[in-house]
Amino acid sequence: MNIDQETIRKIAHLARLEFSEAEATAVGNDFNKILSWMDKLNELNTDNVAPLIHMSEEVNVLREDEVKVTISHEEALYNAPKKDSDYFRVPKFLS
C-alpha cells in the first residue's frame, strides 16, 4: 500500500493538523508502515466474524435521568484559551 501526498494533506486538513513538506513526507512513511501492517492483518479471513467494538462484555451501562451539578460555571471556563465571564470565545468564523 502506498499513500500519496494528496491523501496525507486531506487527512491532515480533516484533523486540523499542519505539516511542513519534510514532516508530511515523514508522516507519509509512517502511514505506509501502518497500512502495510493492516495489509498483513487483512490476510486473515474474518468472514462471519462480528467486528469487535468494545473490549468488555458489559452491556446497558445506563444512568437514571437525574440532574447533578458536577462543575461550577467558573471551573467550566477555567481552561478556555479565551473567555469572558459568560462565554467561551473562539475566532469569529462567520461574518
Add this chain to the structure above:
Amino acid sequence: MALDKAILDKYQPVIGLEVHAQLSTQSKIFAPDSTEFGSMPNTNVSVITLGHPGILPRLNKKVVEYAIKMGLACHCEINRVNFFDRKNYFYPDLPKGFQTTQDKAPICKGGYVNIKLKDGVEKTITLNRIHMEDDAGKNMHLAGEVDTLVDYNRAGVPLIEIVTEPDLRTSDEAFALMNELRKLVRYLEVCDGNMEEGSMRCDANISVMLKGAKEYGKKVEVKNMNSVRNVQRAIDFEIERQIELLEKGETIFSESRQFDAENGTTHGMRTKEELNDYRYFPEPDLQPLHISDKWLSDIRSTMPALPEELYARFHKDYSLSDYDISVLTDTKEMALYFDELCSKTKNYKAASNWVMGSVKSYLNELTLHLNDFPITTAVLSELIALIDSGKINYSVASQKIFPELLKADGRSPLKIAEELNLIQESDSGQLEPIVQEVLAKYPEKVTEYKNGKKGLMGLFVGEVMKASKGKADPKVTTALLNKFLDN
C-alpha cells in the same frame, strides 16, 4: 417568483424530511447536566459536555425509552442491539470534535406515519429511521464583536432524528406530516414540540424532476425553519427556484441552503466540512445497548392511546364528524377530557359542542392548560343533562351558568340555576298569560303577521323571553304563539 402553472405542472417535486426533536428529559443524553432552557450561559455543563480528555459518557435510560416510544408510535421495528457512532467534524459548538449518533444501527427502523390532507385524502409516509444523538452548543456571532461566543448549555441535550423516505410530493403533505409528528411527540410527552423555541427542528431535502422521469433530480437541503408554516413556505420557494433554474437550462447544485423567514427565500450556506467526510466509526466509550423483550413490553405498557386510535374510536362510538374529531383529538388532554365526559352523558354531540366551544375558548382566552380547567366532566355532564331535561336552555347555560361553574365553589349547575332563578318555564299554563299580554301589546304586528309577514315570529318570541326574564322555554313559547296567531 411566480412561475406559470403550466410550467410548474411539468415537474414532480420529491421531498424528504429530517426532523429533530429535543427529548424532554431532565438531564442530558450522556451526562447529568440539566437540560433546562434559558439558564445562564455555560452553567449546565460538565467535563463530559465540554469534551475534556479521559471522560466517560453514560447513556440516559429515559432517552432510550422516549426514542422507543416514538418508534412504537410510528410503527417502527425496534432494533434490539444498539451501539453509537462518532460523526467527526470540527466546529466550535461541538467540543468533543464529533457528534455521538447512531449511523449503522438506529434504534428504530422503517415505520410509517399516516397523514390527512385538507381535502380529506389520506396518505402513508414511510420512515427510514429514528435514531438517538446529542445536540450541539450554540454559537453567537454578534455584530461588532471580534470573537464568536459559545454557550454549551445545549450541547449534549438528547435528540431523536426522524428521517422520512422521499415520500412527500407537496408542501401541504410536509405541513400535515410536521403537524402529525408534533401531535405524536406531545401525546407521548417525549418532546414539547415547540418549533419556535427550537425544541423541534426540520430540514427538508427537496428535488424536482420532470413528471414521468425515472430518476430523482439533484437534492438540496433546506434548513432553519422555525415553524410548521415556514417548512411549507421554504419548500414552496425551493421547488419554484429549482424549476426556474431547470427551465433556464441550468443545473441544480447539491447543497445546503438556509431559509430566510423575513422574505420567504432560501440562500446557500457555507458547508460545515468542505469535504463532507464525517469518518463515522463506532463509539468505543459507550457500551452496547440491548433492548430485552421485557423492557420493550414495559415501555409499550406505558404508552397512552394515540391520536389515530382515538380518532377511530370516537368515530365508531360517538358518530361525530371528521372535523369535530380532529379538533377533539388535537391534544391528548382534550381527547381524554372529552372521552371522560362521554362516559357521563349520552348526548355526545352536546358534549363535543361544549368542549369545542365554551371550554376551548375559555382555555384559549386565558392560555390555560386543560389540566388547570376548573369544571370537572361530572359537573359539565350535569349541565348537559339540565338542558336536555328542558329545565334551562342552552344560551342561559353558556352565558349564565358556565361562568358561575368556573368558580368551582362546589355548587351544582342545578343549584346555580335555582339561585339565579333561571329554571325555564315550560308549563304552558304559566306562559299563556305572558304570551297573550305580548300579543295584546302589538296589535299591528299581529295583523301584519296574519297577512303573511311570518318573520315577525322572532319578535314575539323575543318579547315573551324578555317578559319572562329569559326563563320561557322557547319551544313551548313558539307552540303557544302559533296556537294564538293561527286562530
